[in-house]
Amino acid sequence: MTGSAWTHATVTGERIAIHSARSVRPRVSVWPANARKTVPKVFTCPAVPVRGDSPRRSALRSRRGDPRLTEAQSPVNRAATSRRYNPTVRSRRQLLPIAALLAAGLIGGAISLAGASALGVGGKTTTVRQIEPAFAGNSPTSFNPVKPGKAMTINEIFRRDAPGVVQVTSTQVVRTNDPFDFGLPQTEKQKALGSGFVLDKAGHIITNYHVIAGAQSVEVSFSNSDNLKAHIVGSDPSTDLAVLQVNARSRTLTPLAFGNSDRVRVGDSVVAIGNPLGYDRSVTAGIVSAVQRAISAPNQFPIDHVIQTDAPINHGNSGGPLIDSRGQVIGVTAQIATGDTGSGNIGIGFAIPINTVRTVVAQLIKKGKVEHAFLGITAKPVTAEIARLFRLPSKSGVLVASVQPGSGAAAAGLRAGTETAVVSGESWPIGGDQIVSADGVPLTSIDQLRDLIAGKRPGQSLSLEVYRDNEKLTLDVKLGRQPSSPR
Structure with a gap:
C-alpha cells in the first residue's frame, strides 16, 4: 500500500461520505482478537405499504436491521448463486457493508398497497400513496x-419479449394491535407489486x-390482461x-430465451422490462x-457475479x-442503490x-428448495504487501478470521x-490458518473459495491446503x- 491512494466510505444513517487519503507508509497496530472493536451498523429502510385510510391508523413503523460483519469478516458461504431487508454492495476483494441499498420489490423493491379491516367488520378504504417522479436519464434508442x-x-426486443413479462401481486395477511382500537387485534391485508417473466410452456x-x-396468495397479470392465480413452486x-x-x-x-451471463462485458447494451411504480411492462435501456x-x-x-447496470x-x-x-x-x-436520496433510481x-x-x-422446480453447502468460516484475502509485512509463507490465499462452532x-x-492487525x-x-488452495485450485480471492463451495452439496468434502x-x-x-442466516 506504500505511496498508494486509498478511499473508504463512512456510513451515517442513510448518507455515505467518501474520504480519501494518501498513506506514506503502513501503520500497523496489533491487539488480541477478543479485544472490543466497533462494528458498523446498517439500518433497515422503512416499509412502504399503503395502509387503510383510517383515522385510528398510526404511522408506519420501521424496523432496524442487524449489524453487519466487519471488513475482516467476509463470510465464505456463497449462495449457489424478503421482505424488509437492507441489501449491501461489496467489492470483489472483500464484502464491505454499505448502507442505503434497497431491493426493487416488496419492502425496498415492490409497490406495497394495504387494505385493513378491524375485526372483520366494516368496509375497506385504500389510500393511494403519492408516486415520486423517477430520475431523468438519457437512454439509447437503438443498440450498437x-x-x-x-x-x-x-x-424489436420489446415487441418480442414484453408479452413474456408479467406483473406479480402478492398478498399477505398480518395481525396488528392498534392502541386506538383498545388493544383489540385486527387483521390487515398488504399487497406487494413486482415483476416476473415466463420460463416455459408449463407455466413456470x-x-x-x-x-x-x-405471501398467502399470489396473482400474475399477463399482457393480454389475463389475471391468474399462481402457486409458489419454490423459493430461495x-x-x-x-x-x-x-x-x-x-x-x-x-x-423468454436465456443468454450466457459469463459472456457479459462492461459496456454491453441492455434493456430492463418490468412494472416500475405499477406502470406495467415499461422498458428502460442502458449499459452494463x-x-x-x-x-x-x-x-x-x-x-456473487452480479451485473451492475445504469438502465433505470x-x-x-x-x-x-x-x-x-x-x-x-x-x-x-433485484436491487438498486439510492445513495443519499433515500429512494428512487x-x-x-x-x-x-x-x-x-x-x-x-432447476433445483426449485425439482425439489421446491435449494440446499447450499456451507464451510463455516470468515476470511480475508492475502495481498503481497500483507504477506511481506507479516512474513506469511505464501503471497496468496485467504486468512481465516473466524470459525463457526x-x-x-x-x-x-x-x-x-x-x-487483529x-x-x-x-x-x-x-496468527491463524492461511488457506492457499481448495481441491487443488490455488486461491487468490474469497470469491474463488465461495465458487468452489457453491459447486458442492451438503455432505460432500472439500480438500484444503493450509499453512x-x-x-x-x-x-x-x-x-x-x-x-437460514449468517451468525
Whole structure:
C-alpha cells in the first residue's frame, strides 16, 4: 500500500461520505482478537405499504436491521448463486457493508398497497400513496451490434419479449394491535407489486424471493390482461429467487430465451422490462456498468457475479428480466442503490446473473428448495504487501478470521486468527490458518473459495491446503448445510 491512494466510505444513517487519503507508509497496530472493536451498523429502510385510510391508523413503523460483519469478516458461504431487508454492495476483494441499498420489490423493491379491516367488520378504504417522479436519464434508442446482424433495436426486443413479462401481486395477511382500537387485534391485508417473466410452456414464472416472501396468495397479470392465480413452486432467500406456476394454455405463454451471463462485458447494451411504480411492462435501456459485483441476499448471505447496470430500475421492477442486445435474458433485476436520496433510481441497479438463475431454478422446480453447502468460516484475502509485512509463507490465499462452532470447518480443525492487525486503517486477522488452495485450485480471492463451495452439496468434502505456523497441512472438510442466516 506504500505511496498508494486509498478511499473508504463512512456510513451515517442513510448518507455515505467518501474520504480519501494518501498513506506514506503502513501503520500497523496489533491487539488480541477478543479485544472490543466497533462494528458498523446498517439500518433497515422503512416499509412502504399503503395502509387503510383510517383515522385510528398510526404511522408506519420501521424496523432496524442487524449489524453487519466487519471488513475482516467476509463470510465464505456463497449462495449457489424478503421482505424488509437492507441489501449491501461489496467489492470483489472483500464484502464491505454499505448502507442505503434497497431491493426493487416488496419492502425496498415492490409497490406495497394495504387494505385493513378491524375485526372483520366494516368496509375497506385504500389510500393511494403519492408516486415520486423517477430520475431523468438519457437512454439509447437503438443498440450498437455486438456482432454484425445480431443486435436488435429496443423496439424489436420489446415487441418480442414484453408479452413474456408479467406483473406479480402478492398478498399477505398480518395481525396488528392498534392502541386506538383498545388493544383489540385486527387483521390487515398488504399487497406487494413486482415483476416476473415466463420460463416455459408449463407455466413456470421466475421472480424475486422478496416479492413473494410471506405471501398467502399470489396473482400474475399477463399482457393480454389475463389475471391468474399462481402457486409458489419454490423459493430461495440465499439467491433472492422464486418460481411460480400458473395454469394457463401453452399458446398464451411466451417463454423468454436465456443468454450466457459469463459472456457479459462492461459496456454491453441492455434493456430492463418490468412494472416500475405499477406502470406495467415499461422498458428502460442502458449499459452494463460493471460485472462481478457482490450484493446481499434477503438472508444476508452474499450473491456473487452480479451485473451492475445504469438502465433505470425502480420499485416494482423486482423479478423482471435484464435483456441483452440479442433479446436474451442475462439477469433478474433485484436491487438498486439510492445513495443519499433515500429512494428512487440514480443509475445504479443490480441483476442476479442468469447462469446462477438457471441452476437455482432447476433445483426449485425439482425439489421446491435449494440446499447450499456451507464451510463455516470468515476470511480475508492475502495481498503481497500483507504477506511481506507479516512474513506469511505464501503471497496468496485467504486468512481465516473466524470459525463457526459446529461447522464443518470447526470439525476439521481449522484455526482462526488470534490477533487483529490494522494496516493503513484496514483490519487483518493474524496468527491463524492461511488457506492457499481448495481441491487443488490455488486461491487468490474469497470469491474463488465461495465458487468452489457453491459447486458442492451438503455432505460432500472439500480438500484444503493450509499453512499453520509455516507448516503446510492438508485438511478434508465435510461441508455442512447453510443456515437460514449468517451468525
